[in-house]
Amino acid sequence: MEDCPELKLIRQTEICKNCTNIVFGKGNENADILFVGEAPGKNEDEQGIPFVGAAGKNLDKLLEKVGLSLQDIYVTNILKCRPPLNRDPLPDEVKMHTPYLVKQIKEMKPKVICSLGNHATKFFLALGDLEKINSQQGITSVHGKVKEINFYGMEIKLIPLFHPAAIIYNRNLLGEWEKDMEIVKKEVRETKEQRKLF
Numbered sequence: 001m002e003d004c005p006e007l008k009l010i011r012q013t014e015i016c017k018n019c020t021n022i023v024f025g026k027g028n029e030n031a032d033i034l035f036v037g038e039a040p041g042k043n044e045d046e047q048g049i050p051f052v053g054a055a056g057k058n059l060d061k062l063l064e065k066v067g068l069s070l071q072d073i074y075v076t077n078i079l080k081c082r083p084p085l086n087r088d089p090l091p092d093e094v095k096m097h098t099p100y101l102v103k104q105i106k107e108m109k110p111k112v113i114c115s116l117g118n119h120a121t122k123f124f125l126a127l128g129d130l131e132k133i134n135s136q137q138g139i140t141s142v143h144g145k146v147k148e149i150n151f152y153g154m155e156i157k158l159i160p161l162f163h164p165a166a167i168i169y170n171r172n173l174l175g176e177w178e179k180d181m182e183i184v185k186k187e188v189r190e191t192k193e194q195r196k197l198f
C-alpha cells in the first residue's frame, strides 16, 4: 500500500532512515484518552511499539494503580522514530513527524490528551504551531492543570503529566502523578457521562 503524505514526510528524516522500526502507537484507537510521549527509545525502536522499555514499564504500573489499561487509552509519541542516543527532538524532526500525529488525532478524536513531559506538553500548548513551542510554560508549572484547547478544530481537554521516565529518577514526583491521574479519571468520567446525554 502506498504511504500517505504524512508518512512520506517521516520517511524523509535522517532518524527514520537510521531507525529499525517506525513506532506508530499502541492501545485502543477508539479510546477517549490519548497519551503522547516524546520519542521511541532503544527498546521501542527494536520492537516497533511505544513505551515498552523502563519508562513504559513504569507507565504500565502507574496506569494500573489508577485502574486504567491499554483498553482505555491509546499511546503514541511526538516523533515516530528514535533519535540517536535518545537526544531531544530537533525542530525539523518535530515539523516532519507531527503531521502524522495530527492525522492520528483527527482519526481518533480523543476527548482527553495527556501529554507526557515537556516536549509533548509544549507542542499541544502551542496548538501544534512550531513557532510558538519555545515560549510555552514547562511541565513543572502546568502538570495536572486541565486546559481546554481547540486543536485543529477539535475541542480537547489537555492534561499535562510528568514523563514516566522522570518519575523513575525522581520519586518525589510519584505523589504528584497520582494526584494528576485522579484529575484525568474525573475528566474521562465526565466525558463519558456527557456522551450518554447526547
Ligand code: URA
Pocket (backbone or CB within 6 Å): 037, 038, 039, 040, 041, 044, 049, 050, 051, 052, 053, 055, 056, 077, 165
Ligand atoms: N519515552 C517516550 O517518550 N516514548 C517512548 O515510547 C518511550 C520512552
